[in-house]
Amino acid sequence: MLFAISTQKGKNKKMIQFKVEKLFGRFNYDLQLNKEGLTILTGPNGFGKSTILKCIEALSEGVLGISYYFTLDFEKIEVILEHYKITIQKEKDKISINGITFSKNQFENVIERLDRRPYMRRVDKDIWIDRRNGNYINSSDYFKEIYSNDEEIQYQILNEDGSNELVNEMKKIGLYIGKIYFIREQRLITKKYNPRTEQRMVNVIDELPDKFRELVLRISNDYSRVANKLDSTYPNRLFSNEEKIDEEEYKQKMIIMNEKFEKLNKYDLSNMQKSEGVVFKEEHAKALKIYFDDFDEKYKVYEDLIIKLDMYTDIINSRLKFKNIKISRNEGIKIVDSENEEKTIQLNSLSSGEKQEIVLFYELIFESGSNELLLIDEPEISLHIAWQKMFMDDLLRIVKYKGINVIVATHSPQIINNHWERQIDLGEIYGEQFDKK
Numbered sequence: 001m002l003f004a005i006s007t008q009k010g011k012n013k014k015m016i017q018f019k020v021e022k023l024f025g026r027f028n029y030d031l032q033l034n035k036e037g038l039t040i041l042t043g044p045n046g047f048g049k050s051t052i053l054k055c056i057e058a059l060s061e062g063v064l065g066i067s068y069y070f071t072l073d074f075e076k077i078e079v080i081l082e083h084y085k086i087t088i089q090k091e092k093d094k095i096s097i098n099g100i101t102f103s104k105n106q107f108e109n110v111i112e113r114l115d116r117r118p119y120m121r122r123v124d125k126d127i128w129i130d131r132r133n134g135n136y137i138n139s140s141d142y143f144k145e146i147y148s149n150d151e152e153i154q155y156q157i158l159n160e161d162g163s164n165e166l167v168n169e170m171k172k173i174g175l176y177i178g179k180i181y182f183i184r185e186q187r188l189i190t191k192k193y194n195p196r197t198e199q200r201m202v203n204v205i206d207e208l209p210d211k212f213r214e215l216v217l218r219i220s221n222d223y224s225r226v227a228n229k230l231d232s233t234y235p236n237r238l239f240s241n242e243e244k245i246d247e248e249e250y251k252q253k254m255i256i257m258n259e260k261f262e263k264l265n266k267y268d269l270s271n272m273q274k275s276e277g278v279v280f281k282e283e284h285a286k287a288l289k290i291y292f293d294d295f296d297e298k299y300k301v302y303e304d305l306i307i308k309l310d311m312y313t314d315i316i317n318s319r320l321k322f323k324n325i326k327i328s329r330n331e332g333i334k335i336v337d338s339e340n341e342e343k344t345i346q347l348n349s350l351s352s353g354e355k356q357e358i359v360l361f362y363e364l365i366f367e368s369g370s371n372e373l374l375l376i377d378e379p380e381i382s383l384h385i386a387w388q389k390m391f392m393d394d395l396l397r398i399v400k401y402k403g404i405n406v407i408v409a410t411h412s413p414q415i416i417n418n419h420w421e422r423q424i425d426l427g428e429i430y431g432e433q434f435d436k437k
Helices: 049-071 104-114 139-149 151-160 164-177 204-240 247-266 282-319 352-367 385-402 426-436
Strands: 015-023 027-032 038-042 076-081 085-091 094-097 100-103 120-124 127-130 135-138 179-183 189-192 200-203 323-328 332-337 372-377 405-409 423-425
Touching: 015 049, 027 426, 038 049, 038 385, 038 426, 049 076, 049 085, 049 094, 049 164, 049 179, 049 372, 049 405, 076 164, 085 164, 094 164, 100 104, 100 164, 179 352, 200 204, 204 282, 204 323, 204 332, 204 352, 247 282, 282 323, 282 352, 282 385, 352 385, 385 405, 423 426
Parallel strands: 038 405, 038 423, 179 372, 372 405
Antiparallel strands: 015 027, 015 076, 076 085, 085 094, 094 100, 120 127, 127 135, 189 200, 323 332
């Protein structure tokens, strides 16, 4: 699930330090995050690895995220960004965010007021149904929606509860901390809601073909808009253009263009064929200059997607044995026999480890955005040791391309592999504390 708040200029303010006092009434941690974008948290069960990720995630959920801190046993949390500091303190049933106090009763009153909207009905602890259209929405999204669009809620309910000051502070925190994307330990199964059953369990991998089809369709629509604009102005530009290319430049551009055609055709993004055997003519030099420039402009629409698709298929195919992953406009994603591509293998027939990798790297590459803070809990689930050893190198490839910051919580030394300099062991930290007593 994606939890996101846009930042000023769309840039994440890098988190450099996380501190917590008396987590579970016991642990004091002062964690310096790796400056190069990847920090690995390890430690025994019950030492707070996943909890630390959830503490960070809650900051991106606005006022509703404060509910998590009411359920957590701690005294103080400090999240230190490059140019901002967030301090959360807890005392009995009160939470203080940067010196602004919010009681548990105040929070519960706000949520209770949501129940009074006649067209909304709560069907689960965190799920609501909008009776006007039958759509389901979680509490966080519902709260954000009504807060941003409903002045009655904003000025009557929140103000009445004395919470406007805190709401404004949480919005400010959201701007500083930026987008947060949390990939949980359970990735293959998700809970979906529908009017008939009110809830059902869905295999995430079953949704991937549609997601890839939608992704390709969306980019293709962008391409059509760019192409139509360029094509409509082509005659005027042709008659007014004085620039041209020579034969050597023509040959070089043809090579590059044909390589790009191959990329487009690989993922069924285009049915254009390689241009071969075309002889350069001087009288066409001006038109060719515009043709190549226009092609480059159109290709830019697909460029980021192609890089991501290359990255995704390279990583997944390095895991698969006797089969390959294919991406296409019509089928989205499919698995084929490596010796007979006409033979399709059902996604649900794959092993749990194969499905974990397909889903995990889809989320990493296609759903997490640039300049985000990415939280990953237990990526080693269902993975063979050999695959675990490959994970960090592949993750760093993604980190460097997308410019994201990542915190990984893991039990596996194989996941860490040769990246021990990025590791923080909570067990060792607590042991040091114990030795000092």
